[in-house]
Amino acid sequence: MSHIPGVRQAQKRKTRQALLDAALELLEGQSLSSLGLREVTRAVGIAPTAFYRHFRSIEDLGVALVEEALDSLHPMIRTTVETTGDGEERIARALELIAGHVDAYPAHVRFVTRERHGGVRVVREAIRDQLGRFTVEVGEALASDPVSAGWSAEDVGMLAQLYVDLMLGTASLFLEASGDETGEARERVARVAARQMRLIGIGREHWLDRPGGGG
Amino acid sequence: MSHIPGVRQAQKRKTRQALLDAALELLEGQSLSSLGLREVTRAVGIAPTAFYRHFRSIEDLGVALVEEALDSLHPMIRTTVETTGDGEERIARALELIAGHVDAYPAHVRFVTRERHGGVRVVREAIRDQLGRFTVEVGEALASDPVSAGWSAEDVGMLAQLYVDLMLGTASLFLEASGDETGEARERVARVAARQMRLIGIGREHWLDRPGGGG
DNA sequence: GATTCCGGAGAACAGTTGTTAACTGCATGG
DNA sequence: CCATGCAGTTAACAACTGTTCTCCGGAATC
Numbered sequence: 001m002s003h004i005p006g007v008r009q010a011q012k013r014k015t016r017q018a019l020l021d022a023a024l025e026l027l028e029g030q031s032l033s034s035l036g037l038r039e040v041t042r043a044v045g046i047a048p049t050a051f052y053r054h055f056r057s058i059e060d061l062g063v064a065l066v067e068e069a070l071d072s073l074h075p076m077i078r079t080t081v082e083t084t085g086d087g088e089e090r091i092a093r094a095l096e097l098i099a100g101h102v103d104a105y106p107a108h109v110r111f112v113t114r115e116r117h118g119g120v121r122v123v124r125e126a127i128r129d130q131l132g133r134f135t136v137e138v139g140e141a142l143a144s145d146p147v148s149a150g151w152s153a154e155d156v157g158m159l160a161q162l163y164v165d166l167m168l169g170t171a172s173l174f175l176e177a178s179g180d181e182t183g184e185a186r187e188r189v190a191r192v193a194a195r196q197m198r199l200i201g202i203g204r205e206h207w208l209d210r211p212g213g214g215g
Numbered sequence: 216m217s218h219i220p221g222v223r224q225a226q227k228r229k230t231r232q233a234l235l236d237a238a239l240e241l242l243e244g245q246s247l248s249s250l251g252l253r254e255v256t257r258a259v260g261i262a263p264t265a266f267y268r269h270f271r272s273i274e275d276l277g278v279a280l281v282e283e284a285l286d287s288l289h290p291m292i293r294t295t296v297e298t299t300g301d302g303e304e305r306i307a308r309a310l311e312l313i314a315g316h317v318d319a320y321p322a323h324v325r326f327v328t329r330e331r332h333g334g335v336r337v338v339r340e341a342i343r344d345q346l347g348r349f350t351v352e353v354g355e356a357l358a359s360d361p362v363s364a365g366w367s368a369e370d371v372g373m374l375a376q377l378y379v380d381l382m383l384g385t386a387s388l389f390l391e392a393s394g395d396e397t398g399e400a401r402e403r404v405a406r407v408a409a410r411q412m413r414l415i416g417i418g419r420e421h422w423l424d425r426p427g428g429g430g
Numbered sequence: 431g432a433t434t435c436c437g438g439a440g441a442a443c444a445g446t447t448g449t450t451a452a453c454t455g456c457a458t459g460g
Numbered sequence: 461c462c463a464t465g466c467a468g469t470t471a472a473c474a475a476c477t478g479t480t481c482t483c484c485g486g487a488a489t490c
Contacts, residue, residue, distance in 0.1 A: 008487055031334035034249030050438045113332045119246035158410040165384055172332060195373040203418030223457050265468045
């Protein structure tokens with residue numbers, strides 16, 4: 001144990017990664033539920049039977065893709081959440097980060113938004129679990145903010161969920177807009193998303209104004 | 216022209232509807248992009264080739280499903296939007312309507328949320344267009360509300376989009392929760408969604424408080 | 431240096447797919 | 461009443477699917 005990876009393991013990881021990459025690319029024009037095992041191996045250039053050396057099924061590969069995709073998302077969320085400055089600055093910075101992530105990992109974003117409600121149960125559940133972790137993390141960041149003083153845990157949770165959904169939706173819209181060369185569509189998406197974040201921020205500031213607001 | 220339907224046309228519509236119904240049911244466990252033509256005809260009990268008498272392809276059938284699904288959603292949105300009463304009442308009523316719709320048309324809700332970001336381009340576009348219409352309609356209702364006095368069209372639009380996305384997301388969560396017999400999961404979803412609507416409502420009331428809010 | 435391990439190849443399997451062509455039977459319109 | 465239209469059928473097509481079993485060659489282990 002505690003060996004240097006070894007030529008063998010390294011090669012295996014390489015092929016495994018090639019399978020994941022090929023699958024992600026093939027998923028641009030279809031859903032996981034229609035992705036074929038032979039299709040993926042053909043794209044990689046290996047025999048269909050070699051697939052089983054890495055995954056038991058396409059669903060299994062899908063779950064691996066969820067982890068890869070959400071791992072790449074994780075640092076982004078963390079950075080967003082740690083950003084300092086006043087409301088407007090934070091919003092602008094958050095939108096830059098989201099747009100940057102979509103540019104860097106478009107296939108990951110497409111995969112997550114597509115398969116979140118997609119036809120493969122285990123993959124849906126994997127995405128739900130991972131997004132749940134993110135929501136908790138966002139919730140913790142929100143809770144440590146003075147604006148959230150006096151908030152119940154449930155209220156913090158619902159706000160975190162609102163933010164996560166808005167981020168995902170915005171990422172998906174950025175992805176759709178990435179076909180536009182002029183950047184006009186992207187700008188429109190950013191404007192709308194900024195206003196939505198602003199409105200939620202305002203609601204947040206006045207949440208405890210009225211009796212019963214803090215349930 | 217202007218004939219009484221006739222036995223022939225009536226039978227054709229019946230088979231066509233049977234195809235749509237069978238497809239919708241088969242789509243519970245997969246995505247449209249993996250749904251097979253033979254699979255659908257087999258479920259209906261007709262020959263595969265008869266499919267072409269009604270649709271040119273599965274994608275074509277998918278677009279027809281979009282119209283059917285969103286047509287059933289339309290009256291619900293309309294009712295929600297026309298509901299009177301104070302904020303809390305409206306929220307409770309809206310959630311009842313959403314939950315009721317999910318109960319009445321679970322397959323429609325599943326189809327729309329799944330294929331909104333799904334693997335079939337024309338279907339995604341059809342859903343986007345139809346949801347765009349809804350958003351406009353919601354926007355018109357919001358604009359005629361005294362709370363929105365002095366709002367720019369763009370701001371009303373972003374708010375409408377926020378509401379539509381929240382409705383869809385909530386519908387999807389209700390659908391997931393419908394497996395639970397006790398109704399406990401459903402209650403949890405309703406509580407969170409109610410708070411989110413409340414927070415958005417608060418943000419709405421204070422939107423014009425600060426300079427620059429009305430962009 | 432001999433032996434075990436294991437990622438990958440090859441061939442074959444029974445099923446499945448979408449699409450074609452030519453057909454049948456019945457409701458329709460003249 | 462007869463001719464046309466047309467929903468649905470049957471048969472056949474080449475191509476594709478996931479999965480099995482057997483084998484090969486080179487790395488890893490002793």
